[in-house]
Amino acid sequence: MTSVFERYLTLWVGLCIAGGILLGRLAPGLARTLDGMAIRVNGAPVVSIPIAICLFFMMYPIMVKIDFGSVVRAGKSGRPVLLTLFINWAVKPFSMYAITLLFLGVLFRGLIGADATDLVKMPFGLDLPVGAQHGAGVVVEHEGVRMLQVPLWRSYFAGCILLGIAPCTAMVLVWGYLARGNDGLTLVMVAINSLTMLLLYGPLGGFLLGVGKLPVPWQALLLSIAIYVALPLVAGYFSRKWIIAAKGEEWFRAKFLHLLTPVTIVALLTTLVLLFSFKGDTILANPLTILWIAIPLFIQTVLIFALGYGLARALGLSYEDAAPAAMIGASNHFEVAIATATMLFGLSSGAALATVVGVLIEVPVMLMLVRICLNTSGWFRPSVQ
Numbered sequence: 001m002t003s004v005f006e007r008y009l010t011l012w013v014g015l016c017i018a019g020g021i022l023l024g025r026l027a028p029g030l031a032r033t034l035d036g037m038a039i040r041v042n043g044a045p046v047v048s049i050p051i052a053i054c055l056f057f058m059m060y061p062i063m064v065k066i067d068f069g070s071v072v073r074a075g076k077s078g079r080p081v082l083l084t085l086f087i088n089w090a091v092k093p094f095s096m097y098a099i100t101l102l103f104l105g106v107l108f109r110g111l112i113g114a115d116a117t118d119l120v121k122m123p124f125g126l127d128l129p130v131g132a133q134h135g136a137g138v139v140v141e142h143e144g145v146r147m148l149q150v151p152l153w154r155s156y157f158a159g160c161i162l163l164g165i166a167p168c169t170a171m172v173l174v175w176g177y178l179a180r181g182n183d184g185l186t187l188v189m190v191a192i193n194s195l196t197m198l199l200l201y202g203p204l205g206g207f208l209l210g211v212g213k214l215p216v217p218w219q220a221l222l223l224s225i226a227i228y229v230a231l232p233l234v235a236g237y238f239s240r241k242w243i244i245a246a247k248g249e250e251w252f253r254a255k256f257l258h259l260l261t262p263v264t265i266v267a268l269l270t271t272l273v274l275l276f277s278f279k280g281d282t283i284l285a286n287p288l289t290i291l292w293i294a295i296p297l298f299i300q301t302v303l304i305f306a307l308g309y310g311l312a313r314a315l316g317l318s319y320e321d322a323a324p325a326a327m328i329g330a331s332n333h334f335e336v337a338i339a340t341a342t343m344l345f346g347l348s349s350g351a352a353l354a355t356v357v358g359v360l361i362e363v364p365v366m367l368m369l370v371r372i373c374l375n376t377s378g379w380f381r382p383s384v385q
């Protein structure tokens with residue numbers, strides 16, 4: 001990464017967010033067309049094709065730099081992997097539940113509207129008559145379709161829960177790379193968390209949401225992991241192998257990697273423009289609501305990062321292992337959370353809006369944590385090569 005990218009990355013991010021919102025306002029047709037280019041599962045957009053292309057170019061330069069022998073070595077180091085599993089599955093879902101319940105259900109309830117309601121899809125397999133109670137909601141008929149009317153804050157709360165049970169399996173490779181962490185270890189943790197999410201996402205989500213057994217979005221999970229992680233991983237592995245065989249390792253490192261240096265950052269900034277051109281109207285139409293949801297999400301992200309980073313230091317991990325181990329818990333797989341919220345509650349639901357707020361705060365907050373990591377790398381023991 002060139003110094004100009006690194007030095008002013010926060011500025012570029014802010015400009016791209018503003019540019020994306022402006023693009024969505026000035027060319028709404030273009031934004032809708034690009035947003036509509038998606039692979040869908042059960043009617044829910046799971047993989048945005050333009051975003052997938054950008055993510056490929058974000059991930060490929062990271063993957064191609066990885067010496068896959070280091071992945072095998074990283075896999076033998078149990079403590080960072082156990083730490084991230086503990087944070088992601090024993091702490092994060094429950095801290096998200098507690099923090100968002102406190103803020104959305106108590107502190108901000110009056111600001112959101114104590115009596116405000118939201119219409120969401122009926123839970124899968126539920127067939128209740130109009131007027132029947134189900135949990136905190138009541139069955140109503142809306143435009144000829146039976147729906148569940150729930151308190152608005154509870155709908156936002158549900159979206160936050162879906163974010164809390166979806167640890168990041170793609171973008172964390174970018175955060176670890178920017179923080180100069182152990183890329184091989186990050187890849188191992190991504191793989192293990194992806195498999196764990198397939199097992200625990202449904203049962204844990206159903207338990208915390210209290211809507212009965214949550215249908216596991218198998219197709220959405222597998223598809224997003226395959227496109228966002230597996231595709232650039234395979235491309236990076238084979239192209240690295242072929243280029244080194246044809247040109248030699250010195251040419252690969254001195255020439256080829258040098259050309260790729262700014263690609264990850266440019267792709268990240270392009271992704272931001274696209275994301276915010278898609279969601280800009282929603283953000284501008286609900287500025288205070290976005291703020292009420294963003295505050296507990298911000299607190300949760302910083303808290304989980306601090307816990308992971310602090311435990312990594314207490315366990316005596318090297319900085320290169322500690323940084324990605326802390327950040328994989330702090331960041332969220334918002335693509336899967338958005339898809340699940342859309343499938344369960346509906347595209348226009350408060351739950352879906354809450355997952356969009358996850359997109360809004362993810363990049364700026366994670367870049368802040370990257371900067372904290374870089375500034376505190378001296379707290380940790382040197383890496384043993």
